[in-house]
Amino acid sequence: MKNASTLRMSRRALVMASAMLASGVYAQGNPKAIRIIVSFAPGSANDLIARDLARYMAELLNQPVIVENKPGAGGMIGTDAVAKAAPDGLTVGLGTSSQLVMNVGLYKTLPFDIEKDLHTIGLVARTNLVLVGKATGPKTLKALIAEAKARPGQISYGSGGTGSISHIVGEAFAKAADIKLNHVPYKGNGPAMADLAGGHVDLVFDGLVTAQPMAKNGRAHLIAISGTKRDRVAPDVPTFAEQGLPDYEAYTWNCLIAPAQTPADAMARINGALNKALELPALRDRLIDQFGSQILGPSTTAQAEDFGRKERERWVPFIRSLKLNVG
Secondary structure, three states: OOHHHOOOOOHHHHHHHHHHHHOEEOOOOOOOEEHHHOOOOOHHHHHHHHHHHHHHHEEEEEEEEEEOOOHEEEEHHHHHHOOOOOOOEEEEEEEEEHHHHHHHHOOOOOOOHHHHHHHEEEEEEEEOOOEEEEEOOOOOOHHHHHHHHOOOOOOOOOHHHOOOOOOHHHOOOOOOOOOOOEEEEOHHHHHHHHHOOOOOOOEEEOHHHHHHHHHHOEEEEEEEEOOOOOOOOOOOOOOOOOOOOOOOEEEEEEEEOOOOOOOOHHHHHHHEEEEEEEHHHHHHHHHHHHHEEOOOOOOOOHHHHHHHHHHHHHHHHHHHOOOOOOO
């Protein structure tokens, strides 16, 4: 005869199995994995955030969640893969400002329609970017701008690809500082930062989570950070405003996206897991204290959609005013 503990465990297992079957998660008794498509290379800040989300959301959903990297074309390859994926709730993407805002302003045509082919599941975080210089380069914004004016077009900056946020903020910085820089696109900020450490490019805009360790190891120097005040993660790094560019901003944000026809119940299920993950102290502390991010969740799908629309209204006209020749 089963004891009370065994009966409680059996009932709990039965309830969990029933719930999973009801939500369509199990196929032939095994949970199908949800894949999060990241449009940038492994090792980038967005990749690291996606992997953290995958780990915590898998526990909350009691379902495998894996990360799949599809870098290239400023995030368009990965975004297109999400837009054209089966809308079954098993494919989502880590959406970023590069994909959902910058590319809309940069390109005359895209292989998908941001408004019609994709829906935003929920918001994750906003992160101020830091201007990172090679170890042997200028240490202050004033010195950098002076050198760039003395050698127009000869100072290079790497980016995560044409149309990526690190490309756009680089061009915006050049315009704000009235200098000319040489853009060198990579397939993700990870490779760009690796070349910065090797001295092959002079500058990269990146997040603190990847830039700060390089600076501490003497392989790079943190010149300036965006925001109205210094970041508590890197209090020694002055802001752009402190160094003479009060109206300049460089930040990125991210969210989870899904194919437009994904069922509402599947969207709600993933949204719920995302919001719960963002409330976990371990994840919150990592995003705030290591990434230097501001948590944007919890959010509803409607709030997340509205956030993206407002960002496009703000940035797309500005991006088009830069008249960048990217296609």
